[in-house]
Amino acid sequence: MKSISALVVWLLLPLATFAQLHKDPTAWSASLAKQPAKVGDVVTVQIQASISGDWHIYSNDLNPDIGPLPTTFKFKPSDGLQRMGDPVPVGVEEAYEEVWKSKIRQFSGKALFLQKVKVLKPNAVFEGTVEYMACSSKDGTCLPPAEAEFSVAITTAGSEAAKPPVVADASTPKATSAVTEGAAQPGATTIPPADTVASAPAGQTIDSTVARAVSAPVQTLNETATEADGSLWGFIVAAFLSGLVALLTPCVFPIIPATVSFFTNQQGGQWKALLYGVFIVAIYVLIGTVVSRFNGPAFANFVSTHWLPNVLFFATFFIFGLSFLGLFEIVLPNALINKADAQSEKGGIAGIFFMAFTLVLVSFSCTGPIVGSLLVASAGGEIIKPIIGMAAFSSAFAIPFTLFAAFPHWLKSLPKSGGWLNSVKVVLGFLEIALALKFLSVADQVYHWNLLDREVFLSLWIVIFALIGFYFLGKIRLPHDSETKVVSVPRLLMAIATFAFVVYMVPGLWGAPLKALSGYLPPETSQDFSLHNSTASTEIIENPLGEQPKYADLFHFPRGLQGFFDYNQAMAYAKKVNKPVFIDFTGWGCVNCREMEARVWSDPAVMSRLQKDFVMLALYVDDKTELPEADWYTSVYDGKVKKSIGAQNADLQITKYNANAQPHYCIVGSDGKLLVAPKNYDRSVENFVTFLDTGKGKFIP
Known part of the structure; x- marks a missing residue:
């Protein structure tokens, strides 16, 4: 069961960006x-x-x-x-x-x-x-x-x-602590918090602010940010709606009539159907419980950024896509099917449980991506939220089986399974192939393989969605399709929408920002050729050391913005020019990071402030570039050696700013201390401008 739940949470972690940490109280x-x-x-x-x-x-x-x-x-x-x-x-x-x-x-x-x-x-x-x-x-x-x-x-x-x-001893930490600075009693030594301490790499001097205890104002800011991160009720509603969407997938929809008919033809069918729904909820809640107990930030970081799971996801989605298109059929082994059937046919409570468990397994290929997004909260060590999310999702998922058993005449209102369902399956196959490219793109960006630059990715998506449009028009027939002699109005409307989407993507080949897709495409900085004229100045920041920003060959700011990619270098420059620092904790695989850059940063009011009022610092938490051994250090948070750029940036975010969400924006002084509460994903330009102005106003030159 643990392996099943782990696979579920893998599916959409690369698309997720939000997780919280509990500070040691x-x-x-x-x-x-x-x-x-x-x-x-x-x-x-x-x-x-x-x-x-x-x-x-x-x-x-x-x-x-x-x-x-x-x-x-x-x-x-x-x-x-x-x-x-x-x-x-x-x-x-x-x-x-x-x-x-x-x-x-x-x-x-x-x-x-x-x-x-x-x-x-x-x-x-x-x-x-x-x-x-x-x-x-x-x-x-x-x-x-x-x-x-x-x-x-x-x-x-x-x-x-x-x-x-x-x-x-920074080399052998055991825990994080949130400690408020203050006068100790005579003869007392106050324990500095581990979440503000980092051990220095060999031959280097660690930033003194990292080794200081957290002051009371900063602690309050972090708590305020945590409270503002989102509504639990909003999360529950989203989880419930996700369950309703899952019912419309081809893995689930055809099962509803058959399952309901089974219960209505039995004595006591209504209460058995109710029990069937309860078991569905219980299984999903169990998955959420297991994930919340066994997975943490390190696991989430691994599955969302490491090449192995992402390439595995790419291969899995690609194979499923080919199967849905009709190249071959993926079926469970006969022995497993027969065993499941035998267990479910025994009747009684055990039989009903195995029917529910079989439904969860059979529908996994369609519901997994939806479920995965709901389990992301467990990456930060949360316990209650993923369990509640799974309960809300599975409740919506189980409702039809109970209601249709209680009111079997409702089944007549359901569309009949037939050729339309195979069309849904084919379209889903195209979409799964398109989604597979996203996973490959994440690994490509993190490891700098340069296989799927933005224009290559866009070219593939343009072709895939153009084929979907022609399929809606009946111009393409796949192995299990019947001939389309007349194009229905719904298919025509879907073809129009699909071709409109293709036309929207085409200018992106020449550098158009494509804000609606910003979270799913490789960053604009990976584009080899662009006609897009940035509104930002291309003036290069003067470096206090007389050299280009460190790691400038690996990372770039969007839209011509200039800045740094190394914490110490940015702080030194900020002290020299007497400006606050805008820290962008980001990642190659962060969907919401790209969306914020395209939708919020691109606004002239935001661009002008970022360019003129702050020293920009982007810290990629998922980059796998390994540093020289002399730069390695042991984290006080988890006791592990941090060898790569991303690992050290992620460790800095956790130990110094008590967060592991991306995007995560901090405005700090040259000493690294927060000036205002950090900000996460928020597409409101007005709110972001207020955040920047407040941070600038708190800065004392």
């Missing part, structure tokens, strides 16, 4: 109640955590058999100190949690643990790590177990405070 610190101490004294170290919002962590004396991870401590051995017993939790709350079916001991708002320590030598340092799990009381979301370090210098009378060691 805890901030850990350690302090000594009384300083200085004397050798031989027993002192009390206070280990505490500030817990934000509706989150809580579990006490260290919680029974581990209940389910959640208790807070655990590991202390670094020291010959200058001796621990006296284990940490004692103070202010523990007891509550019953339905998910664990038990009473639990937890902390919310603030956690405090007291550890008694005997001082054996002067100026010793008490240090260790704490492992904990944070869960939300609002929606039940639990973050993966995280680890933070703490240390406190224990000074003795008549001596200066010993400097505490560095509390975070």
Whole structure:
């Protein structure tokens, strides 16, 4: 089942751009109640955590058999100190949690643990790590177990405070934390958040702002951006409508009459049909649950940008397209079909379940792309949203089977299966071949193969859709088609629409922007020849190092805009010219990125501001260009070595700006700090202009 759900989420990930991260809501610190101490004294170290919002962590004396991870401590051995017993939790709350079916001991708002320590030598340092799990009381979301370090210098009378060691080793991070800067208690060392720390590549100096704790205003901005990212109800409605669309696919529509007839001819057919629909919903929800539990940002990045899944998708869609055109027929193995039939014919609840499961599998080739778009939310580690989305989709998908069983006379209003359905299948075959090119294009752009530049891609689409137009007119007959003696009015209208679309695409061969297709075509910068006159100035930005922007041979801004593709280089230039930086976290396979560039950036009001008021910085998060080994570093977010341009850019976006969505626009000062709340996909030119003006207004020269 896991492999099936993983394949589902693969199908449209290259077309999706939105995912969210949960920030660690805890901030850990350690302090000594009384300083200085004397050798031989027993002192009390206070280990505490500030817990934000509706989150809580579990006490260290919680029974581990209940389910959640208790807070655990590991202390670094020291010959200058001796621990006296284990940490004692103070202010523990007891509550019953339905998910664990038990009473639990937890902390919310603030956690405090007291550890008694005997001082054996002067100026010793008490240090260790704490492992904990944070869960939300609002929606039940639990973050993966995280680890933070703490240390406190224990000074003795008549001596200066010993400097505490560095509390975070950037090469071996365990978790991200959202920590607010502030004055620590005397003798305390506040743990810097991992989401603002990055380890420096060999021989390089890391940007100091990346290693600083997040300030309170920035944290608020990130939270505001998260809240504004979208409506859950809007997502539910979209998922439901997607389920209705899926019913009209040739893999599903012909099954409706046969399935409903089966139930209406049985005793108790109505309740069995209802149970059949419930099982359909349950199977899809199970897929959403599995995906939400087992997949994360790294998985999403792999399937959406790596050449292997994209080439595999290209081959799969291309083969399905040829099959729909009539070259051959793809069928399940007879043994599998017979086994499924045998299980469904047993009757009872088990038989109904296997009928529902068979429907899900058989319809997968048509519903997979739709389902995949609904599962994208799971890429950011969300739990509730993908489950709700799958429930809404499958509810719409299952409704007809229940309603037609309850009102069988409605079946008479359905169109009869026949030649029209084969025509739908043929058109779908052409469309699947066209869609297959999109997957190949993603791999081509990410790995710079230069196989499908914009004009080549457009040429293929023009031919494919022209063939669809001729097919509607009956000028093309494929193996399973009957002769079209008379062109019906609906076919004529569809032919007109198709040829109009072809005519719309033709100017794109000479550089027309084609805004309606901007998200699906390769970027305009890949076009070899263009008659399109950009409204942007082509003046080259002066580089503070006296050289062209780094990676300018790989990346280009659209419409003549000039800028940088390396974070440190852009920040250095911004400091020199005293301008804010506009950061565009983008990707080769990002549909909405291309659409924003074509529909929003192209507006004169936006173009003039981007050109004059900001230093432009584009960071491609999916580029696979491998960097020299000297530039590799280990991420504090996931502990993995980042070797490519895209991996380092993606890691920067996650660790510094707490997001992994594309497009993701940030306006920052030359120190890298956010000036306003970041912005994601929004086709409103007015909103984008306001975003730019607000960011510029917040910048202090």
